[in-house]
Amino acid sequence: MKIKSTLLALLAGAALVAGACGGSTASPSASTTAGTACEKAIAAGEPSTTLLGKICAAGVIKIATDPAYPPYSELNAAGEYVGFDSDTARETAKRLGVTVEWVTPEWAAITAGNWGGRWDISIGSMTQTEDRAKVVDFLDPYFYESGYLIVPTDSAATKVSDLAGKTICAGESTTHSTWITGGFGGSAVVDQYNEPPTGAVLKTYPTDHQCIEAYLAGRTDDWDAMAQSREFIEAAIAESNGKLRFLNEEANFAGRISFALDKSGPDTASAIVALNEIIAAMHADGTLSKFSMDNLGRDVTKP
Amino acid sequence: MHEEAEVLAKSVAADEGRRSRNWQTRFRLVWGGIVFLLIAFILISLNVEISFIQTAAPFILQGVGLTLLVSAVSILFATIFAIAGALGRLSRSALLNGIASFYVSFFRGTPLILQLLFWYLALPQVGIVLDPILCAIAALAINYGAYMTEIFRAGIQAVPLGQREAAAALGMAPRTAFLRIVAPQAFRIIVPAIGNDFVAMLKDSALASTVGLQEILWRARNVGAKEFKTLQTFMIAGVVYWVLTIVFTAVQNRIESRLSAGDRNKEAKG
Numbered sequence: 369m370k371i372k373s374t375l376l377a378l379l380a381g382a383a384l385v386a387g388a389c390g391g392s393t394a395s396p397s398a399s400t401t402a403g404t405a406c407e408k409a410i411a412a413g414e415p416s417t418t419l420l421g422k423i424c425a426a427g428v429i430k431i432a433t434d435p436a437y438p439p440y441s442e443l444n445a446a447g448e449y450v451g452f453d454s455d456t457a458r459e460t461a462k463r464l465g466v467t468v469e470w471v472t473p474e475w476a477a478i479t480a481g482n483w484g485g486r487w488d489i490s491i492g493s494m495t496q497t498e499d500r501a502k503v504v505d506f507l508d509p510y511f512y513e514s515g516y517l518i519v520p521t522d523s524a525a526t527k528v529s530d531l532a533g534k535t536i537c538a539g540e541s542t543t544h545s546t547w548i549t550g551g552f553g554g555s556a557v558v559d560q561y562n563e564p565p566t567g568a569v570l571k572t573y574p575t576d577h578q579c580i581e582a583y584l585a586g587r588t589d590d591w592d593a594m595a596q597s598r599e600f601i602e603a604a605i606a607e608s609n610g611k612l613r614f615l616n617e618e619a620n621f622a623g624r625i626s627f628a629l630d631k632s633g634p635d636t637a638s639a640i641v642a643l644n645e646i647i648a649a650m651h652a653d654g655t656l657s658k659f660s661m662d663n664l665g666r667d668v669t670k671p
Numbered sequence: 672m673h674e675e676a677e678v679l680a681k682s683v684a685a686d687e688g689r690r691s692r693n694w695q696t697r698f699r700l701v702w703g704g705i706v707f708l709l710i711a712f713i714l715i716s717l718n719v720e721i722s723f724i725q726t727a728a729p730f731i732l733q734g735v736g737l738t739l740l741v742s743a744v745s746i747l748f749a750t751i752f753a754i755a756g757a758l759g760r761l762s763r764s765a766l767l768n769g770i771a772s773f774y775v776s777f778f779r780g781t782p783l784i785l786q787l788l789f790w791y792l793a794l795p796q797v798g799i800v801l802d803p804i805l806c807a808i809a810a811l812a813i814n815y816g817a818y819m820t821e822i823f824r825a826g827i828q829a830v831p832l833g834q835r836e837a838a839a840a841l842g843m844a845p846r847t848a849f850l851r852i853v854a855p856q857a858f859r860i861i862v863p864a865i866g867n868d869f870v871a872m873l874k875d876s877a878l879a880s881t882v883g884l885q886e887i888l889w890r891a892r893n894v895g896a897k898e899f900k901t902l903q904t905f906m907i908a909g910v911v912y913w914v915l916t917i918v919f920t921a922v923q924n925r926i927e928s929r930l931s932a933g934d935r936n937k938e939a940k941g
Contacts, residue, residue: 435893436896436897438897472885472889472893474883483795484794485795485800486800581899585902
């Protein structure tokens with residue numbers, strides 16, 4: 369407790385210093401005439417005990433990302449993060465008025481909540497679900513994504529019900545794995561178009577890519593189908609030399625993809641307000657659509 | 672007669688030299704052959720793309736510094752823990768001996784990867800958030816310290832009791848005898864073990880990739896995953912680790928031979 373209050377005092381001190389500096393130097397970004405979200409928050413006396421106050425006081429936002437999830441986020445050979453999520457994350461930090469520090473935890477550690485302050489936010493293609501909402505706070509969606517199925521080219525299956533009782537591969541703790549093990553019937557945030565195949569057996573790897581890689585390496589008995597997004601499946605098919613195909617053109621479910629904040633961390637209320645304003649502005653001024661076109665070749669930012 | 676013997680001796684020596692040179696040549700040929708076959712097998716049957724490797728390898732190599740840093744700092748702390756642990760294990764105090772033997776039993780008795788995840792996942796729940804690099808160092812140093820404790824204890828006990836008795840006979844206090852007589856001799860036994868453990872640690876540091884530390888294996892996994900080519904990047908990582916261990920094993924052999932320069936036991940054995 370004592371250590372905590374000392375830390376808080378230090379943070380408060382840092383906030384004062386950051387505030388003073390922020391006031392004395394002109395903001396280099398000309399796009400925001402009214403100042404960044406952090407300048408506003410500090411001017412309004414945001415306490416450093418909240419998540420927003422903590423981020424603004426530090427001048428840094430720690431963003432959890434996946435270094436190998438193109439075209440959303442990818443650490444390239446030059447050591448830079450590129451992709452739709454990465455662009456969105458950088459723009460969000462810019463509008464907050466802070467710099468980005470990337471953190472690269474395992475996906476399951478992000479969706480499990482209880483981040484313990486190791487990162488402030490997830491900007492990593494997380495689909496809203498009721499289960500996840502128990503441990504993280506979701507912001508307004510920044511894009512929309514649907515789940516599809518990929519099967520071996522020589523598979524006899526052409527519709528979801530053909531996969532009854534079959535093994536379906538997915539990444540650990542993904543919405544695709546949730547769909548396979550019961551689906552999203554009755555969910556208010558995920559629109560389910562197809563029930564999962566009855567009696568399907570879920571096979572998971574720590575990352576989605578390992579499903580594809582195991583199959584292409586010759587483990588063709590590993591699974592009968594694999595569940596992921598359209599972009600992922602297109603990349604996998606391109607890599608497979610004709611060995612894989614879409615099950616069909618039907619999406620099985622569609623989700624709202626959002627930034628996530630840790631419920632167990634500092635108070636998120638003011639951060640939710642500030643970030644939702646930024647997301648709304650990025651939707652309205654075409655920034656998100658541009659990032660989507662740049663990285664995915666189509667606009668996924670509208671429902 | 673004398674000349675004949677000399678000629679014979681010379682020819683025997685030459686013969687031996689030739690034989691050993693022959694042996695060296697064959698030895699190298701075996702190595703070269705195996706490496707050649709391995710590369711041929713990989714190139715022919717594993718679908719390797721040279722252009723992909725050319726872009727992936729530099730990215731993976733950027734992790735070498737971090738791997739070396741984590742291993743070096745960890746071995747330093749492991750050595751400190753092991754010295755403390757060994758003194759505890761040799762102590763007559765029930766408290767110190769109890770703590771040291773619990774340390775050894777617990778950290779040798781649980782998987783290293785669990786210990787790493789403990790530092791990474793459990794500590795934040797009580798408000799202590801260690802950076803991934805500190806988690807990796809803590810896990811490696813404490814785990815290796817437990818193993819090295821036993822090596823250090825054995826090293827100290829390997830110094831013959833007579834040495835201590837002789838020191839006592841000369842009127843040396845037990846503490847002085849330990850520092851001046853026992854410790855330097857134990858040191859000679861212990862140092863090769865530290866070198867061995869450093870080489871082992873270079874490889875075990877790959878476990879830190881599970882907590883997001885961007886060392887060699889993490890880089891190999893991530894640069895490979897996005898194009899579904901981790902097999903190729905894992906092979907690059909394998910070669911990098913192998914070269915590192917070859918280099919550091921050579922360094923360790925150097926240190927070992929220098930340390931044993933004045934070792935009468937070894938000289939006597941010839």
